[in-house]
Amino acid sequence: MMSLSRALTIRLTLLGVAIFAAGIAAVLAFTFITEEPASLRNDVTSEIIRQGVRQSAEGLLMDKTPELLKIESASPLLWYVVSDGRSVVEYARELRPSLPIDVRLDGPTIAAQMRVGGGGENALTFDILERDGARIIVATGGGVPGWDLILVHFLRAIAGPALAISLVFGIVIAAAISMSVSYIAGTLRRAAEAAASIDPRAPRGLLPTLKTPVELMPLTNALNSALDQIAGNMDVQRRFMNNVAHELRTPLAIMRTRVDAVADAGARAALATDVNRLTTIVSSMLQLARLHNTELPFEPVQLNRVARDVLVDLAPLVLGNGIDIAFEEEGDTERSIEANEATVRAALANLVDNAIRHAQVRSTIIVRVIDGNRLEVADDGVGIVATQRAQMTEPFNRLSAHSAGAGLGLTIVRDIMAAHLGKLEILDTQGGGTTVRLLFPDMAGGSI
Known part of the structure; x- marks a missing residue:
């Protein structure tokens, strides 16, 4: 047997998941469409470079992660430089253009991201971040990461907000599902209680319509119409039975008188038995008719x-x-x-x-x-x-x-x-x- 609450919960949940997934997809699509390709590639490359940077007593070290190696092999114009003011790690220095800005490392602590050169092929990305109390500069350009790395970059970037949004969204959806199911179940329960309270001896259309939702009105009206028809048929049957019983009483009384006049004792006894049975049936039918048509005190x-x-x-x-x-x-x-x-x-x-x-x-x-x-x-x-x-x-x-x-x-x-x-x-x-x-x-x- 299908549960309306369960079906509604599953469908609303799937709808919520679909809407949330569509929202995430829309955000990604908007970002990819509005973002300059060169700047987007440099941003992803800079992040992957930063993941491989670590500090030691001797200075900065660069761990070549599989993602970085993949970018290096796919990017013939890639260059990058990483510096903490004391040591420098640089890749493809011969490809690096002159840096258009000077970032002083002895100034205030800052964390920033800057793009230089617009969205063309000469775009540069500067990231200034703080790592273990030291300020580190990461500058790069010419990187060509694959779309898989770009997608992972954005998913990681929106993971925190997406988790918070999904949590709030889930709570709202769960509350909406609970209220919707409760409202529908309450409406159906009230209709069922009203149906159960109908007197089976007079099943008129008594299901409430004043507070019935529009979606349930066709069913309620159909049931009320069916109940009215059943009640009408019952009234016809009761009147018929009552009339028949009344009409048979006089012929039965006359028949009993004539049976008593039959000379043959055997035939008289057989006829008397039949007349008595008919009289019993008629009396019982009258009892039923009175019981159904009379309000009992x-x-x-x-x-x-x-x-x-x-x-x-x-x-x-x-x-x-x-x-x-x-x-x-x-x-x-x-x-x-x-x-x-x-x-x-x-x-x-x-x-x-x-x-x-x-x-x-x-x-x-x-x-x-x-x-x-x-x-x-x-x-x-x-x-x-x-x-x-x-x-x-x-x-x-x-x-x-x-x-x-x-x-x-x-x-x-x-x-x-x-x-x-x-x-x-x-x-x-x-x-x-x-x-x-x-x-x-x-x-x-x-x-x-």
Whole structure:
């Protein structure tokens, strides 16, 4: 996965290096263009000569460095003279012209560079420098150093300033990269937080555009448009489901009356089973439609009290199917949650109904409330394979093709928990079976 911060850092760094290298190249090009060739060659030659000068008790000595030897062999008109006032080292004296100036060595300490003769072939270079307390004169002319030596000379001359400039430039580039990456990351993070806060039940185009950078506006507008279209499609589907459920209630009631009038007992029982299943589907669809289209009122609710009331209401159904049911409480029994009591009752009723439908002979269902905000319904039935659990909350997904249910029970429970910002978990029951756990947020902090 590509990191935007890393890509931006690398590209800005490479851009900075390229700009710096281009600046150095521009300085060198400007120098080579504006500098007189003869003066430039003499300057480089003088520097190379100075590198070979050293002092001893007997006077000045000249070490012939490889660079100096290279210049001597390539320069037939080269001459130079080096003096500290006591001794002189001279090369090709017969080529040296008369010096046009007199530099007194007994005067004040000075360090200077002088060019005489303009930029023509007769240009001379005088360098006066101080070395170990002594003043040394280096005069030269006629040198023809190669471009490699000239380039090294200039790179060495600008090494100090270039290092300082590169250090400052690097700090500025690093600061700019850090601020740029931080700004872009912050903008994307705010957009992601805004997207995460959108209610999945009403995904309208709510991504902020007021402070969004111009570069991100096309993406933001496209996402807002897509969210508006999704929300519109969801509204159409909800209205359709609600209308269908309402329209089917009257025909189903009439059908039930006519089924009761069928003389054949076997046919009447089969038709009654089908009508009951259709009635269950329609009732579940109505529940889902109301859940999605209605703003649920919340109030403090004690989960253990609601569980007892629902079990009392369902006791005849449970006992009529030959199933044992038990209620257990653990932890804080006085704790309340912020919830809609009617939908919590519907969720628990759907879970118990599911447990009854998939129960085996002489099964036991345990309803357990833990710490006032955790509700569990455990059975010892056939259980649900772990790979199928994520699909069980999808509409019309039944555990068995022969199940009499509508496949909407867990879907309703899932949507009820989403409305409460809670969590639904499907787990194994110890010893076999399935446990469905509902986790409700705390009243104070909203945490689970």
